[in-house]
Amino acid sequence: MTIQNDTGAVQTGGKRAVPIIKPGAMQQVLAFASLVILVLVFSFSSPNFFQFTNIVGILLSTAVIGVLALGSTFVIITGGIDLSVGTVMTLSAIMTGVFITYWDLPVPLGIVGGIMTGAVCGLLSGTIISKMKIPPFIATLAMMMIAKGLALVISGAKPIYFKEETGYSKLALDSAIGKLIPGFDIPNGVLIFFGAAIIGGIILSKTIVGRYNFALGSNEEATRLSGINVNYWKIVIYTITGTFTGLAGVLMASRLNSAHPSLGSGYELEAIAAVVLGGTSLSGGKGTIVGTVIGALIMSVLTNGLRILSVPQEWQTVVVGIVIVLAVYADILRRRKK
Amino acid sequence: MSEVLIQMEGIDKQFPGVQALKDCRFELLSGEVHALMGENGAGKSTLMKVLTGVYQRDAGMMTFHGDELIVPNAKAAQDKGIAIIHQELNLAPDLTVAQNIFIGREPKSLGIFLKEKELHRKVKRLFERLHLDLDPNELVANLPVAKQQLVEIAKALSYDSEVLIMDEPTAALSDTEIDELFVIIRQLRSSGVGIVYISHRMDELKRITDRVTVMRDGCYIGTVATKDVTNDQIISMMVGREIYDTSKPARHTGAAEPVLEVSGLNRKGVLKDVSFRLHKGEILGFAGLIGAGRTEVARAIFGADMFDSGEITVKGRKLKPRQPHDAVKAGIGYLSEDRKRFGCIVDMDVKMNVAAASMGRFTNPVGWVRRKRIAEAADGIVKMLKVKTPHIDQEVKFLSGGNQQKIVIGKWLTRDCDILIFDEPTRGIDVGAKSEIYKLLNELAASGKSIIMISSELPEVLRMSHRVVVMCEGRITGELSQEEATQERIMHLATLRV
Ligand SMILES: Nc1ncnc2c1ncn2[C@@H]1O[C@H](COP(=O)(O)OP(=O)(O)OP(=O)(O)O)[C@@H](O)[C@H]1O
Numbered sequence: 001m002t003i004q005n006d007t008g009a010v011q012t013g014g015k016r017a018v019p020i021i022k023p024g025a026m027q028q029v030l031a032f033a034s035l036v037i038l039v040l041v042f043s044f045s046s047p048n049f050f051q052f053t054n055i056v057g058i059l060l061s062t063a064v065i066g067v068l069a070l071g072s073t074f075v076i077i078t079g080g081i082d083l084s085v086g087t088v089m090t091l092s093a094i095m096t097g098v099f100i101t102y103w104d105l106p107v108p109l110g111i112v113g114g115i116m117t118g119a120v121c122g123l124l125s126g127t128i129i130s131k132m133k134i135p136p137f138i139a140t141l142a143m144m145m146i147a148k149g150l151a152l153v154i155s156g157a158k159p160i161y162f163k164e165e166t167g168y169s170k171l172a173l174d175s176a177i178g179k180l181i182p183g184f185d186i187p188n189g190v191l192i193f194f195g196a197a198i199i200g201g202i203i204l205s206k207t208i209v210g211r212y213n214f215a216l217g218s219n220e221e222a223t224r225l226s227g228i229n230v231n232y233w234k235i236v237i238y239t240i241t242g243t244f245t246g247l248a249g250v251l252m253a254s255r256l257n258s259a260h261p262s263l264g265s266g267y268e269l270e271a272i273a274a275v276v277l278g279g280t281s282l283s284g285g286k287g288t289i290v291g292t293v294i295g296a297l298i299m300s301v302l303t304n305g306l307r308i309l310s311v312p313q314e315w316q317t318v319v320v321g322i323v324i325v326l327a328v329y330a331d332i333l334r335r336r337k338k
Numbered sequence: 339m340s341e342v343l344i345q346m347e348g349i350d351k352q353f354p355g356v357q358a359l360k361d362c363r364f365e366l367l368s369g370e371v372h373a374l375m376g377e378n379g380a381g382k383s384t385l386m387k388v389l390t391g392v393y394q395r396d397a398g399m400m401t402f403h404g405d406e407l408i409v410p411n412a413k414a415a416q417d418k419g420i421a422i423i424h425q426e427l428n429l430a431p432d433l434t435v436a437q438n439i440f441i442g443r444e445p446k447s448l449g450i451f452l453k454e455k456e457l458h459r460k461v462k463r464l465f466e467r468l469h470l471d472l473d474p475n476e477l478v479a480n481l482p483v484a485k486q487q488l489v490e491i492a493k494a495l496s497y498d499s500e501v502l503i504m505d506e507p508t509a510a511l512s513d514t515e516i517d518e519l520f521v522i523i524r525q526l527r528s529s530g531v532g533i534v535y536i537s538h539r540m541d542e543l544k545r546i547t548d549r550v551t552v553m554r555d556g557c558y559i560g561t562v563a564t565k566d567v568t569n570d571q572i573i574s575m576m577v578g579r580e581i582y583d584t585s586k587p588a589r590h591t592g593a594a595e596p597v598l599e600v601s602g603l604n605r606k607g608v609l610k611d612v613s614f615r616l617h618k619g620e621i622l623g624f625a626g627l628i629g630a631g632r633t634e635v636a637r638a639i640f641g642a643d644m645f646d647s648g649e650i651t652v653k654g655r656k657l658k659p660r661q662p663h664d665a666v667k668a669g670i671g672y673l674s675e676d677r678k679r680f681g682c683i684v685d686m687d688v689k690m691n692v693a694a695a696s697m698g699r700f701t702n703p704v705g706w707v708r709r710k711r712i713a714e715a716a717d718g719i720v721k722m723l724k725v726k727t728p729h730i731d732q733e734v735k736f737l738s739g740g741n742q743q744k745i746v747i748g749k750w751l752t753r754d755c756d757i758l759i760f761d762e763p764t765r766g767i768d769v770g771a772k773s774e775i776y777k778l779l780n781e782l783a784a785s786g787k788s789i790i791m792i793s794s795e796l797p798e799v800l801r802m803s804h805r806v807v808v809m810c811e812g813r814i815t816g817e818l819s820q821e822e823a824t825q826e827r828i829m830h831l832a833t834l835r836v
């Protein structure tokens with residue numbers, strides 16, 4: 001089946017020059033460029049922006065939404081969606097509070113418990129979606145309400161505070177690295193976020209889970225006919241999302257040193273926005289972890305920068321909305337040109 | 339010497355409203371190429387899906403090497419050494435060629451980590467063995483249909499199975515690739531692999547198959563040795579009646595006014611200075627090898643792709659199609675070669691698909707859909723094209739491949755366009771329906787419609803066209819009148835490279 005002789009016209013002629021940037025990576029490069037530009041613009045507009053403390057603040061506020069977005073990346077690449085990540089994060093935070101404050105469990109156990117709460121919710125969503133064939137939008141909408149209700153019931157609709165002696169807030173706010181390298185006081189929360197991103201990146205690009213993740217989002221029927229247990233892998237992927245969500249809940253609780261039953265809904269949309277800004281396609285099959293990290297950073301740089309420029313809160317939201325439209329449109333234009 | 343590999347006996351399969359298989363039989367020996375023939379909707383694909391665990395049978399027995407064959411799912415069949423190339427392409431477009439071929443069998447360490455290097459070594463070895471010239475790192479989405487088909491074939495062959503089922507593997511291929519495929523099939527046959535071969539191209543039967551099993555309406559009709567029968571005998575077993583041969587279309591005077599003029603169409607790396615005219619009442623054949631740029635010309639005219647320069651004139655008026663809607667408004671219809679992706683909306687029912695390109699005609703000024711009219715139109719199409727469907731409310735994804743193709747043709751017939759571009763219109767369509775479609779094309783042309791027919795089947799181009807345009811590497815390399823056009827001349831022009 002030698003068909004090299006008639007490839008000429010459709011392909012751009014015989015051997016193609018190897019592009020400097022891999023075609024799939026172009027979107028990340030663009031996203032990264034926009035991030036740099038944003039940082040530059042804000043740095044020139046206000047001397048307060050490019051300060052160590054402010055940058056650390058930005059990174060810290062990215063951590064929670066960023067971890068949430070990391071998780072969402074997985075389901076979105078399957079062509080699905082998880083609307084429950086916001087309230088599942090809340091529930092995970094509440095459960096962490098229950099374990100540590102009410103049950104007096106050691107902190108590490110409480111953390112594991114919080115993460116597990118998220119994982120179990122993801123496992124449930126995945127099972128409902130793959131076994132009961134309920135579309136992801138609806139299944140996770142239901143999960144979103146279930147988690148929201150449970151968080152309120154369990155906490156008695158009141159915040160759970162962590163006792164000072166547990167030192168729980170150190171998890172996110174202390175700086176382990178600052179002790180090693182004096183002056184380099186990057187809070188643990190930020191490091192956890194980057195650590196989670198590295199793990200997520202490895203799962204997505206180096207493991208079988210990632211491969212099937214893309215295959216599912218690209219053509220589910222073909223994947224099934226290739227002899228792959230599609231249901232099983234879907235459940236695995238939703239569980240991974242849930243695990244990241246649980247971690248986000250643990251981080252948020254630590255950052256506030258308390259778990260608030262009403263804080264968290266709405267975060268799912270910000271997470272999705274970060275994922276989309278990072279070039280992941282909502283129709284599935286395409287996306288990267290690096291993109292999501294950049295997307296999440298763009299979101300928080302934008303809000304932080306606008307706040308420093310004393311743009312009122314309401315207008316910040318409007319600007320973020322416009323930026324999302326522009327970013328995604330730029331991507332579409334670029335694709336169409338090809 | 340050859341042993342019985344597969345034995346199927348008394349197979350029944352029922353779908354809602356359709357008895358797809360009734361008491362079906364099939365036998366496959368090692369080292370034979372066994373053709374499975376039948377009209378569209380006869381149940382060929384269904385029978386093979388039952389064998390490979392995609393569907394579960396309602397009744398019947400299956401054995402493999404004499405032992406009962408139990409295949410609860412697709413993977414079970416694969417593991418036993420029964421591989422299938424499905425009629426519809428089944429690739430993940432966002433994965434690369436290599437990733438698609440070894441999906442589900444990725445080399446890994448510690449159970450989860452992918453070994454990309456080893457994957458590449460394996461793919462390279464496979465391609466060398468098959469003499470395939472494909473870039474393993476190319477995304478499948480960037481490949482034309484024919485190459486995707488080659489990827490499917492490579493994937494099936496990579497299983498090193500004892501049984502290989504090919505459901506219309508050549509529907510998207512042109513002669514050169516078919517020759518190469520047959521070389522591989524012969525190799526496999528001599529090494530003892532049993533091959534099931536489904537195709538609607540009658541000329542392939544004598545070339546490659548040893549035995550033929552014919553099915554009709556879900557029933558087993560008979561099995562014969564290919565060398566003992568003529569093609570006509572097989573056809574009459576398939577349809578239970580004689581097929582008349584369409585006459586060539588009446589000569590076209592060429593004096594009629596041009597309805598479509600394309601001049602100097604350019605698209606970087608794809609089309610070079612493409613110019614031609616289409617006259618009223620004419621059937622203009624487009625011949626060429628796969629990748630010659632015929633589909634790209636069609637898509638440019640139809641506004642599905644952008645082009646860099648050039649002019650398109652429809653009935654004296656300039657057309658600058660920015661999207662298919664513009665072309666459709668100007669009276670152009672385009673039947674895509676890739677029906678699954680661009681042809682029909684498989685999740686919608688037959689009647690909505692038939693009406694899809696002409697909703698304006700089926701809605702009143704307030705936007706209210708006139709269901710009765712749609713139903714009438716759909717009924718008409720189903721009758722005219724003999725579409726096999728239990729009713730017009732059936733979702734298109736449940737129709738057999740050939741019947742889906744008929745629905746796409748029906749969609750454009752309903753639209754009543756003046757200029758129709760048919761890209762591989764008879765792909766996967768059985769002999770009987772093919773001649774119906776030829777007749778229909780002749781009638782359309784006679785009634786003053788103009789038709790561009792892109793086809794990789796040379797006999798079809800020769801038989802149907804008033805004039806043939808031949809393309810190679812994005813350029814038009816020649817134009818032949820009905821008298822001038824011969825297989826040799828077309829092949830010469832189709833390989834005329836700069
Ligand atoms: N999943 C399904 N649900 C309902 N009906 C189905 C389904 N699959 C196939 N059918 C019906 O079963 C019959 C046989 O279909 P099948 O695909 O086996 O035909 P075929 O012989 O392969 O035809 P073709 O040559 O067009 O590919 C058809 O009438 C089809 O509409």
Ligand SMILES: [Mg+2]
Nearest residue numbers: 383425738739
């Ligand atoms: Mg079929």
